[in-house]
Amino acid sequence: MKKANILIGTILGLALAVPVYAMPDMTKTTQGVTPASITFQKGKVAETMNSGGYTYILLDNGSTKTWFATPEMQVKVGDEVELESGMQVEGFTSKTLNKKFDHIIFSAGTPEQAAHMKATSDKMGNMGSMSDMGSMGMSVPRGQDSKIIQGLKVEKATGANAYNIEEIINQAKELNNKTIQVKGQVVRVLPGIMKRNWVHIKDGTGTNGANEIVVTTQDLPTIGQIVTVTGVLHAKKDFGSGYKYKTIIEDATVK
Numbered sequence: 001m002k003k004a005n006i007l008i009g010t011i012l013g014l015a016l017a018v019p020v021y022a023m024p025d026m027t028k029t030t031q032g033v034t035p036a037s038i039t040f041q042k043g044k045v046a047e048t049m050n051s052g053g054y055t056y057i058l059l060d061n062g063s064t065k066t067w068f069a070t071p072e073m074q075v076k077v078g079d080e081v082e083l084e085s086g087m088q089v090e091g092f093t094s095k096t097l098n099k100k101f102d103h104i105i106f107s108a109g110t111p112e113q114a115a116h117m118k119a120t121s122d123k124m125g126n127m128g129s130m131s132d133m134g135s136m137g138m139s140v141p142r143g144q145d146s147k148i149i150q151g152l153k154v155e156k157a158t159g160a161n162a163y164n165i166e167e168i169i170n171q172a173k174e175l176n177n178k179t180i181q182v183k184g185q186v187v188r189v190l191p192g193i194m195k196r197n198w199v200h201i202k203d204g205t206g207t208n209g210a211n212e213i214v215v216t217t218q219d220l221p222t223i224g225q226i227v228t229v230t231g232v233l234h235a236k237k238d239f240g241s242g243y244k245y246k247t248i249i250e251d252a253t254v255k
Helices: 109-121 166-171
Strands: 031-036 040-051 054-060 065-073 081-082 085-094 101-107 179-193 196-202 214-219 226-238 244-254
Touching: 031 214, 040 065, 054 081, 085 179, 166 179, 166 214, 166 244, 196 226, 214 226
Parallel strands: 065 101, 214 244
Antiparallel strands: 031 085, 040 054, 040 081, 054 065, 085 101, 179 196, 179 226, 196 214, 226 244
């Protein structure tokens, strides 16, 4: 697995409809993160690069130049583009690009991409608009949809502490505060929130394969990747402000 600290270093696609899976409301500013105005910014592409399913764009509006990170898109230097303002982050470092962005905006992309993200978000039960939530609806980023294998049944991890997601949900009380191992497909990646990456995985268990668990980690897998997660399970985790998880695996390694 690539430990690429490449892509979106903060709030991307948050808040599922069910409160137990919601992540902190990013309209409440976290360290280094500031909500941007709910607008689109126009300008010319001064510099661009693709990495890990995302596109980095240095947007020149004629008076200032600002870095944006968006779902992967095809642009070239000199193109005129319009990007959603999204969320501002200070001092984000991409290890894979070996580049530090003093200031960068994480964006749902063009108006078309933003509409696509909201439609996807709504289908998955997200509440409100992406901008209202201070998020970019990045659960299934455009350009990576094909990497997620719908209906995939992932083989259970092996070992004494290995479980599938259904077993973890059903045995959450007994497994609370214990180190466990689970294998699954990455379906959502939310990097850099509260100094950790939030990874959602599914393994095909549950009704229509709906079982999903959230993992916090310093590793950064890509959407669609089959990974083995090892970390401490916490049941009924409460981050405050009404944001609770019935189950979450924290401080995990993702390989």
